[in-house]
Amino acid sequence: MLSKPSIRKFGLKLLMAIFVISFSTASSFALVPYDLITGTLPDTTPWAVVKPVPNWNSTIILDLDGNSVRGPAPLSATVQWLLDHGYAYGGTTRSPVAYNFPQAVENLVTVRTLFSEEYGVPSRTIAWGGSRGGFVGRLCMELRPDVFDAGIVMAGGGGGEIAVLNSKLDSLFVLKTLVNPSSPLQIVGVPNNPAATTTENNALIDLVNLANSTPEGRARLALAAAVEQFAPWTFAGTPEPAANDYDAQYAQLTFFLFPGTMNYVFANPIVVRAPIEELAGGVVSWNHGVNYTELLARSGRADFVKAMYQEAGLDLKADLRTLEKAPRIAADPEAVAIAEKLMSYTGEIFGPIINIDNIGDPVDPPSMKLAYRHTVNRAGNSKLFRLAWVHRPAHGGQSDLERVTAFVTLINRLDTGKWGDTSAAGMNALAKQISAEWPSFPALTPLFMENNGISKLLRPWDVSDWDSYQPCTGYQPGKAFNSCR
Numbered sequence: 373m374l375s376k377p378s379i380r381k382f383g384l385k386l387l388m389a390i391f392v393i394s395f396s397t398a399s400s401f402a403l404v405p406y407d408l409i410t411g412t413l414p415d416t417t418p419w420a421v422v423k424p425v426p427n428w429n430s431t432i433i434l435d436l437d438g439n440s441v442r443g444p445a446p447l448s449a450t451v452q453w454l455l456d457h458g459y460a461y462g463g464t465t466r467s468p469v470a471y472n473f474p475q476a477v478e479n480l481v482t483v484r485t486l487f488s489e490e491y492g493v494p495s496r497t498i499a500w501g502g503s504r505g506g507f508v509g510r511l512c513m514e515l516r517p518d519v520f521d522a523g524i525v526m527a528g529g530g531g532g533e534i535a536v537l538n539s540k541l542d543s544l545f546v547l548k549t550l551v552n553p554s555s556p557l558q559i560v561g562v563p564n565n566p567a568a569t570t571t572e573n574n575a576l577i578d579l580v581n582l583a584n585s586t587p588e589g590r591a592r593l594a595l596a597a598a599v600e601q602f603a604p605w606t607f608a609g610t611p612e613p614a615a616n617d618y619d620a621q622y623a624q625l626t627f628f629l630f631p632g633t634m635n636y637v638f639a640n641p642i643v644v645r646a647p648i649e650e651l652a653g654g655v656v657s658w659n660h661g662v663n664y665t666e667l668l669a670r671s672g673r674a675d676f677v678k679a680m681y682q683e684a685g686l687d688l689k690a691d692l693r694t695l696e697k698a699p700r701i702a703a704d705p706e707a708v709a710i711a712e713k714l715m716s717y718t719g720e721i722f723g724p725i726i727n728i729d730n731i732g733d734p735v736d737p738p739s740m741k742l743a744y745r746h747t748v749n750r751a752g753n754s755k756l757f758r759l760a761w762v763h764r765p766a767h768g769g770q771s772d773l774e775r776v777t778a779f780v781t782l783i784n785r786l787d788t789g790k791w792g793d794t795s796a797a798g799m800n801a802l803a804k805q806i807s808a809e810w811p812s813f814p815a816l817t818p819l820f821m822e823n824n825g826i827s828k829l830l831r832p833w834d835v836s837d838w839d840s841y842q843p844c845t846g847y848q849p850g851k852a853f854n855s856c857r
Contacts, residue, residue, distance in 0.1 A: 421462030429458030430495040434480040436505035438463020449772035476508045499523035517722035529736045530744025532716025534833040537657040543600035550592040564646040572642045587684035594680040598673035606734035608766035618679040639734040652711040654704030660844035664695045672827030708841040718835040719751030728778040732765030743829040761823035777803040796820040
């Protein structure tokens with residue numbers, strides 16, 4: 373049974389409500405009263421929605437991370453803009469649904485139902501999501517076209533989780549095999565509990581520190597990053613490395629995000645793999661049959677790796693031969709069959725989606741977004757999808773203004789039935805117009821850019837691959853490392 377939601381009304385005057393305080397959503401420029409409606413779903417997921425009062429435009433935006441509007445942090449500039457322009461915004465939390473993305477979609481639909489009981493059925497419902505929410509946002513548009521009219525997503529691997537985890541497995545396999553084969557790093561099959569994931573994360577930190585301590589190790593870490601298609605510029609607050617400044621590009625791997633965790637470690641989180649494997653019931657990624665010489669050639673980072681190997685005086689071909697001979701990792705076919713349908717895409721969308729992403733994301737490289745565009749195009753839906761790039765580093769590194777610009781582009785597509793100018797010049801012009809009309813945005817120059825030189829995703833996996841995984845000869849259930857190539 374769904375519990376009765378509670379409503380708190382925030383505004384400039386006293387309103388009849390359970391709990392009433394005065395509150396402003398922004399600076400003195402935008403004083404927007406709003407209702408905050410909250411509740412808990414049957415699976416214990418908390419949810420919340422903010423709705424402007426009295427000028428709601430009958431559109432609701434739903435986000436996997438939308439429960440954040442209940443605080444304690446203040447509303448973001450993006451949410452402030454949405455409220456000021458008549459949009460309701462909210463959603464759920466990442467826990468306890470974790471990586472069961474179809475269930476996360478249904479939870480958002482339930483939030484819409486509860487909201488509708490209080491305020492009436494929205495005329496439009498838009499999926500919104502960043503990072504893990506980006507996965508959910510895409511699946512909202514595939515699984516529930518009866519509810520969601522459009523979607524805006526940021527980050528969140530557009531290749532799906534099978535492709536993401538295969539990419540990260542390749543990187544960790546290269547690092548362990550070449551730097552310290554006796555490292556306790558398991559790579560796969562780590563139990564989903566804090567003690568096990570902390571042990572695994574510490575093993576990765578130790579392995580990276582060991583690699584970073586010698587020129588030879590640095591070259592091998594560069595190779596490991598390359599097969600993950602780690603972008604040359606990923607760390608916020610640093611200048612973009614020049615195309616031939618390989619030392620500066622290497623430094624992007626080892627900047628410390630917070631105590632004990634480097635950028636490369638952040639990009640390979642065991643706390644993602646472990647719950648996915650738990651949900652699927654086994655190992656969901658593999659590297660038997662993978663040719664790392666060929667992967668490096670297609671990675672877009674071969675020049676970087678060759679320069680680092682030359683600087684270290686190492687034989688790259690010898691290391692690639694070592695990788696060729698090393699025992700490989702096999703997946704559980706039944707687990708793959710479960711995970712691919714929960715966490716990868718068909719491209720069968722029935723409304724427009726805009727994907728806004730920055731070029732320097734360490735977690736989800738640009739190639740992941742190309743993979744989703746390919747999936748959508750193959751499904752015959754290219755006219756429904758647009759991909760806009762921002763010239764910034766870091767995971768989810770877009771500014772509030774850039775996100776709102778993409779959202780306005782999406783709304784214009786819904787209103788007119790046609791995409792406007794989604795070129796970099798067109799998006800920057802629209803962003804400047806929005807900023808001029810709503811000066812409460814932080815003073816950041818919009819940095820939309822063209823990004824036409826991206827390498828394709830090395831190991832994509834979408835609906836065209838479903839039910840095709842075959843374990844290697846000699847595969848033993850429950851044993852990750854098998855005597856296969």
